[in-house]
Amino acid sequence: MYHPVINLASAKSAWRGLGIYRAGKVLTCEKTEGNWFEGTVQGSAEQPYHVRLSLDHPRNSTCDCPHAKNRAVICKHKVALFFKAVPNAERDFLREVELEEFLYNAALKREAEERHREIVSYVSKLTKAQLQQELINALEELDSRDQYSRW
Numbered sequence: 001m002y003h004p005v006i007n008l009a010s011a012k013s014a015w016r017g018l019g020i021y022r023a024g025k026v027l028t029c030e031k032t033e034g035n036w037f038e039g040t041v042q043g044s045a046e047q048p049y050h051v052r053l054s055l056d057h058p059r060n061s062t063c064d065c066p067h068a069k070n071r072a073v074i075c076k077h078k079v080a081l082f083f084k085a086v087p088n089a090e091r092d093f094l095r096e097v098e099l100e101e102f103l104y105n106a107a108l109k110r111e112a113e114e115r116h117r118e119i120v121s122y123v124s125k126l127t128k129a130q131l132q133q134e135l136i137n138a139l140e141e142l143d144s145r146d147q148y149s150r151w
Contacts, residue, residue, distance in 0.1 A: 002096055004055075004058050005055065005074060005082040006082070009075075013074060013075055013076045014076075014079055016079070017076040017078070017082070018079065020077065020079075021079075021080040021084055022090075025041055025042040025043075026039060026040075027039070027041065027042055031085070034056070036052065036055075037053045037055070039081045039084065041080050041081055043077060049065045049077045050064050051064075051077050055082075055086070058078070060072075063077045
């Protein structure tokens with residue numbers, strides 16, 4: 001399971017934050033008290049953004065960027081500071097993404113295999129005349145879809 005900083009960020013902010021971190025735009029990062037980190041992150045503005053990040057309570061974190069200022073959102077700058085502050089966070093994040101993709105693809109494969117078994121079972125019970133009619137119906141359906149796609 002992802003760290004709360006990543007879980008609370010939108011997918012867009014998580015990936016953009018990783019990109020900012022990888023681009024070396026986290027200019028400073030220091031641990032203050034407890035699990036708080038403070039740093040500066042270069043964004044699109046001329047001046048870098050000031051970020052205070054709580055690993056324990058990410059919604060209490062602050063960033064002076066327009067997206068997060070005075071809001072309890074996890075912006076891309078907070079995510080970038082998170083990747084800088086936490087050793088192996090990038091590696092762990094990417095591993096979890098890969099695992100999710102693997103599990104998603106495995107589920108899709110299982111669903112496709114189950115659907116194939118259902119189709120084989122259905123077709124094997126049809127008479128020759130029923131099978132011919134089903135084939136005609138399917139070909140007509142494909143033809144009508146193809147006609148609509150020509151427009």
